Amino acid sequence: MAPTLAQLRAVDALARTGQFSRAAREIGVSQPTVSAQVQAFESASPFRIFHRDGHSIRVAPEAESLVAKIRIALACLDEIERDMRGEGGAAARRLSLGFSAHRLIMPILSAFVRRHGEIRVVTRGGPSAELIEAVLKGDLDLAAISRPAPDPRLVCFELARCRIVVYGQKGHAALASGAIRIADLDGQKMVLWNRLSGTRSLLDRLAEAAGIVLDPVMEVATLDVAYAAAAVGIGLAIAVEGEVEADEHIDVAVLEDAGSDIGHYLVTLPEYVRHAAVAAFLALAAEGVVGPAPARF
Template structure:
């Protein structure tokens, strides 16, 4: 029985990532018919549908998601082998893809890493924590900085920062004047919440359910800038981890107490990739600069 080839795996990964045969061919530096041939040969080997065609666009078949993730991890490992053979002493080439749920908290680490390894190219992606964790598991991201109550056993994790939950809203909002809020204060209040993929929202909802507090989301968001704008406009109170947003001319930020909720901010990667040179270097820089994750709010 024929075995899968490296060329087939590279074509499959490129098509899965770009969603178009033409872009996959351009990415690989080969002709579009060559990509089509490699994909067809791979699907014949698998005897199952890997991609769903919709005109010129291509998406991954749901049943093939795990297989695509394995291909991505395999290619990462092969790339690491090539790097070791070519250069065992320094990180002169390569790309590291990084996801983050709170840009302000990860920025000191990103800054230090860029200065220490200027030859490496970084790509970044923001989003809710659970979505970023899934992206790491699918092999789409090398590392991610995410907020979770506890480490995910499927990932290799480094605790960067332990944070409290904060509430923010329009400047001068009477709810925020006393400088702190309890969970009971949020009962029935209009709220701007991250979508269900947010680790902070998951923590808050679990605590609210335990305390019998009714949260009232009037707007769900997927990015920090929209959450900030909505809170500043008075649409509702928003949630964050400490340091993610700060009081300014438009919003006030106060701690959530009674109960005081804590969540960890973790750097995560796949266990199979933890010892890859670039990822290992990023974790080392993160260890050295984790305490510089600014933004600890002046809670009294």
């Protein structure tokens, strides 16, 4: 039996909130109604939709793709309803955008906000692998991520192809020439992104291929912390070219090894490409509005 719209809304609300009571408040029905709608949907499904552990409810791994499609379908339905009410354009629309390198996405994001001020943009920073999973689950409409090659599970629009740079405290001997090789990092103290980062994953692969062991004395999750740690001499840090520039506190050197470049991609699910807000963002990206924003730490 085909699922009803009420069932889809109940499943989506429960997936996002993790509680029947919160899901009920969000969609404006009673808690027993949400429970009945979810139960009816689960009964018709060939696999488990939710895992329940006491008061904690989460989407089962095998249902993540299905729940993402439900979220997309409901977003498209909301667009249809707005158009049918004559609101047209992008009125009251929303775009959820994740990014791993804020300086690289900021020029296009600022251009998008100027051109489409009627679309409410909700942003989220994080490492590339984490953002990809959020897109696959439908938690994000679109993400700007860094990785060596496109992800075959997603539609990938390449914004730029960038080199990796290594930076550290002003006057660091390893950075004096403005160029560095992966072998030069052998024995160096490092300030590295966590392992969900695309640039960290690439550096780890290059180090393994070169037969060296990196020495991360500190792992970070934000660029400002990485910069501050490198600037005071805790260790050498890495970034996508354009994220950091040499200044009175740090020197920067380009990593010259073959295969050390990385792509910066906008990624979304195939089902979302024609969604109005996503399509508008991708269209602006296609115009070539991209480049590093001014650094501020």
